[in-house]
Amino acid sequence: MDTNQEFLAVLDTFIEFLIVAIHQILYERSIYLPRTFTAVEIYRLPVQQSRHPGLCAYINHAATVIRDAILSGMIKRISVVIFVQDLPCEQFVFDISRLSQKRLDTAGKQSELEETFSVVDAEEQLRAVLSKLIYYCISLEALDEHRTFNTVIEPDDASALDPDVRRQWVDIPNIYTEDDLQSREQVSNDVKIWSVKAGALAFEVWYKSARTKTPPSSHTPSQLQASEGPIMSSPSDIYGTFPSF
Numbered sequence: 001m002d003t004n005q006e007f008l009a010v011l012d013t014f015i016e017f018l019i020v021a022i023h024q025i026l027y028e029r030s031i032y033l034p035r036t037f038t039a040v041e042i043y044r045l046p047v048q049q050s051r052h053p054g055l056c057a058y059i060n061h062a063a064t065v066i067r068d069a070i071l072s073g074m075i076k077r078i079s080v081v082i083f084v085q086d087l088p089c090e091q092f093v094f095d096i097s098r099l100s101q102k103r104l105d106t107a108g109k110q111s112e113l114e115e116t117f118s119v120v121d122a123e124e125q126l127r128a129v130l131s132k133l134i135y136y137c138i139s140l141e142a143l144d145e146h147r148t149f150n151t152v153i154e155p156d157d158a159s160a161l162d163p164d165v166r167r168q169w170v171d172i173p174n175i176y177t178e179d180d181l182q183s184r185e186q187v188s189n190d191v192k193i194w195s196v197k198a199g200a201l202a203f204e205v206w207y208k209s210a211r212t213k214t215p216p217s218s219h220t221p222s223q224l225q226a227s228e229g230p231i232m233s234s235p236s237d238i239y240g241t242f243p244s245f
Contacts, residue, residue: 011067021092092193095203095206190207
């Protein structure tokens with residue numbers, strides 16, 4: 001396998017894992033009702049997958065955008081942001097800085113990979129990180145009602161992205177307040193869940209919880225979120241979160 005094909009194999013393995021992880025996070029954090037998920041198996045591990053066509057399409061589309069962005073070499077981190085009553089409450093961060101550095105260059109080729117990629121080794125690592133992610137989600141406190149989520153990408157240079165991609169996948173408020181960001185060394189709610197290193201497949205998974213979780217004073221029917229009833233999306237939804245169902 002040449003380096004070009006090997007990098008694409010690494011990338012596709014990560015994207016498959018990311019899709020699985022997003023479904024599992026949504027299930028474990030009760031963003032959607034358990035009955036809307038079905039049990040499947042991957043990496044010899046039982047996991048949950050949404051049965052809702054719209055949600056599956058949304059996640060798959062996000063994965064396609066992320067894959068293309070990684071190929072461009074601009075992406076540092078990917079976050080699954082959980083909102084409660086329209087406020088960003090917590091996020092699961094996939095730091096792919098090392099993976100993104102192994103991108104294809106403009107000539108369609110790639111510099112030599114540091115280590116040979118092994119699918120078997122990768123599956124063992126991915127089973128471990130997914131198990132740890134599930135365990136960590138279970139240990140978290142239950143979220144309040146009116147829950148939803150969005151998938152966010154953090155590029156090296158957001159201005160280089162297509163405006164539509166930037167607006168949909170990047171322009172999301174950080175879950176930290178300005179005071180938090182100015183004193184980041186004092187923030188103790190960043191938890192490293194697991195670090196994956198399977199040859200060229202290298203990334204880290206983190207959990208971040210917002211320090212300020214004050215809900216808005218009112219909650220309009222047009223903004224009902226994932227923990228409630230039928231689909232009700234709002235055209236003025238500034239976060240672009242996936243609607244409830």
